[in-house]
Amino acid sequence: MERTLILVKPDGIQRGLAGEIIKRFEQKGFQLVGCKLMLMSEVQAKNHYHEHIGQPYFEKLFLFITSSPLLATVWEGDQVIALSRKMIGKTDAMDMIPGTIRGDFSHHTNLNLIHGSDSIQNANHEIQNLFAPQELISYSREITRWV
Ligand code: CDP
Numbered sequence: 001m002e003r004t005l006i007l008v009k010p011d012g013i014q015r016g017l018a019g020e021i022i023k024r025f026e027q028k029g030f031q032l033v034g035c036k037l038m039l040m041s042e043v044q045a046k047n048h049y050h051e052h053i054g055q056p057y058f059e060k061l062f063l064f065i066t067s068s069p070l071l072a073t074v075w076e077g078d079q080v081i082a083l084s085r086k087m088i089g090k091t092d093a094m095d096m097i098p099g100t101i102r103g104d105f106s107h108h109t110n111l112n113l114i115h116g117s118d119s120i121q122n123a124n125h126e127i128q129n130l131f132a133p134q135e136l137i138s139y140s141r142e143i144t145r146w147v
């Protein structure tokens with residue numbers, strides 16, 4: 001069973017889209033195992049986006065992600081990492097296809113509402129960066145074998 005980090009980024013919170021985004025993951029059948037509203041610290045932001053340090057957009061991204069609260073969530077499920085990326089949609093505004101979260105609610109590459117981990121290794125790193133182990137709760141749902 002995989003886990004992934006999904007962030008409703010500051011633009012998603014400012015626009016009141018957290019409920020809509022959570023709803024999609026619940027509807028898909030994934031299981032919520034962690035959830036908190038938080039301000040990302042400078043250290044957490046550099047850790048989270050370490051692969052992007054040095055890119056021309058990094059400074060703007062760093063200021064944006066630390067500027068205002070975000071909703072950090074962790075979801076569990078079969079292939080949740082790859083499937084979440086499909087639900088989220090592409091990074092570039094021109095490639096955001098309607099039906100995806102970004103395609104339905106964003107038209108900006110840098111204001112694209114949501115983050116989702118892109119590999120098991122990055123998911124583990126990103127989850128540990130934002131959550132203490134006791135903040136993640138494993139529990140069983142009878143429905144799991146039906147979805
Ligand atoms: O978020 P995603 O994994 O789809 O994209 P990424 O390539 O890992 O980039 C991380 C984030 O950096 C994006 O979601 C954008 O917020 C930002 N970014 C940007 O502002 N301009 C770019 N040209 C590329 C990325």
Ligand code: MG
Pocket residue numbers: 116118
């Ligand atoms: Mg990424």
